[in-house]
Amino acid sequence: MRRERARILLDALLTLGPTFIKLGQLLSTRPDVLPTEYIEELAELQDRVPPADWAEAQRVIEDELGPVDDVFDAFNRESISGASLGQVYTADVDDQQVAVKVRRPGIESLVEADLRAIRWSIPIVVRFVGQGQAFSLENLADEFAKTIREEMDYSREGRMLTEIRANFADEPDIVIPTVYEEYSSDRVLTMQYIEGTKISDVDTLERRGVDRSQVSETLERAYLQMIIEDGVFHADPHPGNLAVQDDGSIVFYDFGMSGRVDSFIQDKIVEFYVGVANQDIDAILDALIDMGTLSPEADRAVMADVMELAIQDARGENIETYRVQQIVGKVEDTIYEFPLRLPPNLALVLRVATVVEGVCVTLDPEFDFITVATDYLAEQGYREESIRQFAAGTAEEFQAAATSVLRVPPKLERALDKVEREDLYVRADLEDSNRVIDALARRVVLGLVLATSVPTTAFLYVTADVTAAAISGAFTAAVGAALYKTFRRRNGLQASPQFTRQNLRERDGDGDDGGTALARSGSQIEADDAGTATNGD
Known part of the structure; x- marks a missing residue:
């Protein structure tokens, strides 16, 4: 269902x-x-949508940069990629081939209307x-x-691309296009055209002798550096936005979806990974609570089982079916109330982590995401730092425990004295974060009022005038409607289609993912080349 x-x-x-x-x-x-x-x-x-007419795209380019033939040495009018927000063309600038990303005409007003809805x-x-x-x-x-x-602001994309490119200036295994700022604006982005093989085209990579396991490790290390060290990252690592060159270096395309991580979240992500590396479930749960992804009121025993199972699964370890059934049984009845949530500053980070892991496993089914992360943290000194912090924290806890040992006996004696004098009181607060009791109380009260008002209306109708009975009847109907509202369910909505599934399937043979521009490994550009990847939205 x-x-x-x-x-x-x-x-x-x-x-x-x-x-x-x-x-x-x-x-x-x-x-x-x-x-x-x-x-x-x-x-x-x-994200495969029919491209806009060239005449409309040309107006955008000329409004931003000037006449196409005057600005560029040559310009291919056939788009090599079409997406919902933009489309990509190839052109020549100073004898260099470039990719020109153009915002879809009129998309701004459509997006704003949809966002309001x-x-x-x-x-x-x-x-x-x-x-x-x-x-x-x-x-x-x-x-x-x-x-x-x-994502619609190409000036921002250009700045993010340039910043991330600078962070990897000394990394030969990471290739990021250069932005041509004089040929770019808010609605047009011109960047270096770089060839490569789509990262998910395993057969082509195998034929070219590329070490796919090494490519997986390079990719994960690049994202660990972006998120943990640099604080700025490419947030759309699906296979259409990643390509591999013959020497094993990785090409990154499309920086429209990119983000930043503040230092607090960086520290907590490090604590999370160190906890995973050490298989310290309590440290993992503490990091999740500090980041806001786990409710502090969560059942730690259940969550500990879930995390332990997740770590075993990520490492590819054999898991007993019976144990899986036990853990699933604990949460399946309350899955929608499960205490996991994603604050806005972590949603893109989660997207990156899940998509990158999927790409790495596609390249190498035996790839161990956790081992690579553990090695990276050790090389950067994060694990040693966590050990020092643990030692310092343990010393403080020991000192606090010693102090408590001295303070407990007098407090215990005072409490026992109150018990002996029958002067001990206990106060309990009932927490109802989901307002279940409030909703139940509202239904009970409305039900009692309805049960009373129905016979009252009947009595007034028989013994009094019609006006009094009508007023009582209206009140009864209002109470009944309010009671019904507490049980009401929503209905569906319908709209006429702009794009259909068939429309998109027909385009499957015409090109790559609409969010990318085709990067070619040869001089001839063919829209149906399945083994390539490119720059683009």
Whole structure:
């Protein structure tokens, strides 16, 4: 049933157009909002949309840079990639081949209208979900609006690309295109055209003798450096935005989706990875709570089992089916109230971690993500630092414990004296974070009022005048409606399609993922080359 509903949601997102296609892609990275079946279905949502007419794209270029033939030495009018927010062309500048990314004409007003619709609908949707999902949905709306606006700002993309490129200036295994600032603006981005083989084209990489295991390690180390050390990272590492050169170096494309990590989150991510490396479940849970991804009221015993199982699975260890069933049984009945959530500043980081791991496993099925991360942390000195911090923390705890030993006996004696005098009081506070008791009390009160007002109305109708009975009847109807509202369920919405699943499938043979421009390993550009990757949105 979930799978079928996920397909309906997928079709609805395609129907609603470019903004909602982007929303679907973002939802596919949010397991705190949607069940696994939805995540898997939406993960297939491709950003393949028919390109805009050249005449419209030409107006954008000329409004920003001037006449196309005057600005560029040569310009190929056929786009090599079309996406919901932009499309990519190839051109020549000073005898150098470049990729020119052009924002889709008129997309700004469409996106803003769609964002308003999403923002207005969130207060309605959150009334029908649990507190944890409501938290994630509200953050998702803020994050999505911020992300899609940033992705449409090509000036920002150029700055992020240049900054990340500088951070890897001394890394020959990481290749990032150069931005041609004099040929770029808010709506047009011109960058170096770099050839490469799409990172998921395993057969071609094998034929060219590329060490796929080494490529996987290089990719993970690059993202660990971006997130843990540099604080600025490329946030869209799907296979269409990554290519591999014959020497094993990795080419990064499309920096429209990129983000920053503040120093506090960096420290907590390090603590999380060190906890995973040491298999210290308590340290992992503490890091998740500090980052805001785990509720402090979470059942630590259950979460410890979940984390232990996740670590074993990530390491490829054999797990007893019976144990899996036990742990799943603990959480499956309350999965929507599960205390995991994603604050906005961590959503892109999670997207990077999950997508990068998927790419690495595609390259090398035996790839151990945790081992590489552990080695990286050890090389950078993070594990040694955590040991020193642990030793210092342990000394402080020992000192505090020794002090407590001296303070407890007098306090215990005073408490026993109060018991003896019958002067000991205990106060208990009932916490209802999900407002379950409040909702139940409201239903009980409304039910009692309704049960009283119905016979009262009947009595007034028989013994009094019609006016009094009508007033009582109206009151009874209002109470009944209020009671019904507490049990009400939502209905679906329908819209006429802008894009259809068939429309997108027809384009599957025409090119790569619409979010990328084709990078070619030869001099001839062919739109149906499945073994290539490129610059693009």
